[in-house]
Amino acid sequence: MSTGYVAVQWSRHKRLYDASVAIGIAIYLGAFVGVSKAFWAGEHGISDEVILIRALGSCAIVLLHIILCIGPLARLDPRFIPILYNRRHLGVITFLVALAHATVAVGYYHGFGVLNPFRSLLTSNTNFSSLRAFPFEILGLLALLIMFLMAATSHDFWLKNLSASTWKRLHMLVYFAYGLLIGHVALGALQADRGSIGPALMFSGLCIVSGLHIAAGLKEYRKDRGAGTLVVDAGEWVDVGAPDEIPTDRARTVCAPKGERIAVFRSAGSISAVTNICAHQGGPIGEGKVIDGCITCPWHGWQYRPQDGCSPPPFKEKIATYQVRIVGGRVQVNARPLPPGTPTTPALASGGLS
Amino acid sequence: MSDSIASAILLTLAAYIAAGVCFAFGFVFRGIYTIDPAALHAPLTFRAVLIPGAAVLWPVLLRRWMLAGKKP
Numbered sequence A: 001m002s003t004g005y006v007a008v009q010w011s012r013h014k015r016l017y018d019a020s021v022a023i024g025i026a027i028y029l030g031a032f033v034g035v036s037k038a039f040w041a042g043e044h045g046i047s048d049e050v051i052l053i054r055a056l057g058s059c060a061i062v063l064l065h066i067i068l069c070i071g072p073l074a075r076l077d078p079r080f081i082p083i084l085y086n087r088r089h090l091g092v093i094t095f096l097v098a099l100a101h102a103t104v105a106v107g108y109y110h111g112f113g114v115l116n117p118f119r120s121l122l123t124s125n126t127n128f129s130s131l132r133a134f135p136f137e138i139l140g141l142l143a144l145l146i147m148f149l150m151a152a153t154s155h156d157f158w159l160k161n162l163s164a165s166t167w168k169r170l171h172m173l174v175y176f177a178y179g180l181l182i183g184h185v186a187l188g189a190l191q192a193d194r195g196s197i198g199p200a201l202m203f204s205g206l207c208i209v210s211g212l213h214i215a216a217g218l219k220e221y222r223k224d225r226g227a228g229t230l231v232v233d234a235g236e237w238v239d240v241g242a243p244d245e246i247p248t249d250r251a252r253t254v255c256a257p258k259g260e261r262i263a264v265f266r267s268a269g270s271i272s273a274v275t276n277i278c279a280h281q282g283g284p285i286g287e288g289k290v291i292d293g294c295i296t297c298p299w300h301g302w303q304y305r306p307q308d309g310c311s312p313p314p315f316k317e318k319i320a321t322y323q324v325r326i327v328g329g330r331v332q333v334n335a336r337p338l339p340p341g342t343p344t345t346p347a348l349a350s351g352g353l354s
Numbered sequence B: 001m002s003d004s005i006a007s008a009i010l011l012t013l014a015a016y017i018a019a020g021v022c023f024a025f026g027f028v029f030r031g032i033y034t035i036d037p038a039a040l041h042a043p044l045t046f047r048a049v050l051i052p053g054a055a056v057l058w059p060v061l062l063r064r065w066m067l068a069g070k071k072p
């Protein structure tokens, strides 16, 4: 939690992860260059620069697909959650690979003339009205700018000081960048008559990414409408289920009528409720555990006391709490959030009004 | 895109970024404390990773710096 800033929050686990990504990238680039050289050897060989441009570009796009799939995968199956932790490092690495691709491309196609290469990039092709000759590089440039913005603001400092909602909106631009890149690859291939393998792969990638997003969305939609959302008492109190239906030291997540999720935890015989949204990066608190008496977010381990939603000292983070009660052997939670850090009276798992 | 439009775009961008880079250095050593006291004893490398973002988003940070400076 916010004890002080460091440049990169590396832990042993994250170093291992980043090292595997770097090794993976090296193997990919090596294999791509090797195979391309074998395929296009001899008279009609492609220059090394073009092979490198393609290797780096396709590597960046593969990484981007992985990034876009991690979110829905983690929502579909909790076993993917550990790779979610490091999505930001992956984002920065992807930007660097894409930057290398763009640098070699600009240098090779625009750098050897008398024009400033950037001016050449903007002016050499102005066929905006033609699909076959569209300046696909400008689409790549816009996507690269978005990726830069996201990489440059990936530090926690920005999350805190741009406000979480602005930050989130900024990082949602990744989908826009993805759209631009589909155009970059499809139109680029159209222009160079480089065959349809690239666009075909891109299309399957698009199907996988959208399929996963739809599946995860459907799952969440069903969960929200399913058991546990029964509204009793004029919309104020929401039914959670019997106390022992909540696993010990874990939560059951319910959805309030307005759509916000509430995590109802049971630990040490008492039941208390907090918002499902972590103050750090909006992680799903309800998928976390109670560790050392504190609710622990599954994403980066921020902790909150169940009874008042405050982080244990010396930390100062707070999340919204909710009133809970037990009526007729059922746990109910009040749908109205209390201000972050408000103490509540936990309900006793064995007892209550009946 | 015509040559003159492209030059104008690139010049504007270059001026914006140049101003941003100057601002960023001032920000990571001074302004940052007014908007986020948690940065007080942060290492140099932390300040370095903020520079690219600060050079681009400088109008936002400048506004926050001014506003925070006014508070008693």
Ligand code: HEM
Pocket: A050, A053, A054, A055, A057, A058, A059, A060, A061, A064, A098, A099, A101, A102, A105, A106, A109, A137, A140, A141, A142, A143, A144, A147, A181, A184, A185, A188, A189, A192, A194, A198
């Ligand atoms: C200023 C920005 C960019 C420029 C100037 C640029 C330029 C190019 C050029 C010239 C090609 C065709 C290479 C060839 O001759 O085969 C290309 C292809 C490609 N680019 Fe970019 N690009 C940029 C940004 C990006 C970004 C940000 C990504 C992805 C993250 C990307 C991904 C790709 C891919 C996947 C291909 C197809 C590679 C292949 O067919 O094997 N590009 N780009």
Ligand code: FES
Pocket: A278, A279, A280, A281, A282, A283, A284, A297, A298, A299, A300, A301, A302
């Ligand atoms: S989102 Fe990072 S700890 Fe909860």
